[in-house]
Amino acid sequence: MTSGTGDHQSRIEPGMQTDFKERMDYGSYLGLDLLLAAQKPLSDAPDELLFITIHQVQELWLKLAAHELDGAIAAIRADELQPAFKSLARVSRIQAQLVTAWDVLSTMTPSDYLAFRDALGQSSGFQSYQYRALEFRLGAKDPRMVAMHKHHPEHHAHLQELLHAPSLYDEALRLLARRGLPVPAECVERDWSQPHVASEAVKAVWLTIYRDTHRYFDLYELAEELVDVEDQFQQWRFRHMKTVERIIGFKQGTGGSSGVKFLKTALERSFFPELWQLRSEL
Ligand code: HEM
Ligand SMILES: N[C@@H](CC(=O)c1ccccc1NC=O)C(=O)O
Numbered sequence: 001m002t003s004g005t006g007d008h009q010s011r012i013e014p015g016m017q018t019d020f021k022e023r024m025d026y027g028s029y030l031g032l033d034l035l036l037a038a039q040k041p042l043s044d045a046p047d048e049l050l051f052i053t054i055h056q057v058q059e060l061w062l063k064l065a066a067h068e069l070d071g072a073i074a075a076i077r078a079d080e081l082q083p084a085f086k087s088l089a090r091v092s093r094i095q096a097q098l099v100t101a102w103d104v105l106s107t108m109t110p111s112d113y114l115a116f117r118d119a120l121g122q123s124s125g126f127q128s129y130q131y132r133a134l135e136f137r138l139g140a141k142d143p144r145m146v147a148m149h150k151h152h153p154e155h156h157a158h159l160q161e162l163l164h165a166p167s168l169y170d171e172a173l174r175l176l177a178r179r180g181l182p183v184p185a186e187c188v189e190r191d192w193s194q195p196h197v198a199s200e201a202v203k204a205v206w207l208t209i210y211r212d213t214h215r216y217f218d219l220y221e222l223a224e225e226l227v228d229v230e231d232q233f234q235q236w237r238f239r240h241m242k243t244v245e246r247i248i249g250f251k252q253g254t255g256g257s258s259g260v261k262f263l264k265t266a267l268e269r270s271f272f273p274e275l276w277q278l279r280s281e282l
Contacts, residue, residue: 124255
């Protein structure tokens, strides 16, 4: 092996490690053998590898987003807004990655997909427990979506735990109450397994903040970061719905739903409704 100095061809420098035996190396640190052995197409269709890869990449990002959101929720609960801002900003950048991933998948045509769709059986995105856990953290609680995971006790228990815990928005509202703003008592202590119901009183509190941003700057910043997260989430839902329409039209989904029609209804749901409503009143 030639050394780096004076050799324009070689990219090896004198201090570079080239013998990894006995040492921690790149592949073992990252668990690459496991990671790269996990793409197992069931058919010979050339695009099945793309389909699996996109899902796995999305699930990896979902894992990191969940970790960051847990950090943000804990930080808000502890009245530490700076770390919460940092985590939430990261979450929306992760979501931007999730949104652009659809560009790659939408290169798959209907016939490319139909070549392996039957192999998927009844599996569907409904079974993505990480996606559901993210929705629960953001406050979109639905016990029926927990039941779907009853055959996976670990996932079921985790979703059950998140269902009964305050969401990111619940923690934000409790923070506003601690700051002396007139948040209704039922937003501060309630059965967290129910979704938050939009109220005029909560909208009025956010309006107070948006009308005097100097006085409430950190709460205003928190609100805008929440809006960023919901905005990105809706963009993901929209790209999913449009990609699905482009690939399977209005066919029924493998998970038993009406497909695109069902996915469109999700676009009407809001995690932080008052933050969107208040904008018409400023
Ligand atoms: C060819 C590509 C895809 C098609 C045709 C498709 C189709 C569908 C359909 C029809 C549904 C409704 C449930 C059903 O009845 O099956 C659904 C749900 C879902 N899909 Fe996909 N999907 C695709 C790609 C993806 C990707 C890449 C992800 C990312 C992980 C994903 C995640 C989800 C999730 C999380 C749901 C549940 C949504 C909810 O409950 O609101 N899908 N998908
Ligand atoms: N619901 C899709 C199938 C599907 O997309 C899917 C199947 C197995 C694993 C992940 C999937 N992706 C998300 O919905 C369909 O109806 O074609």
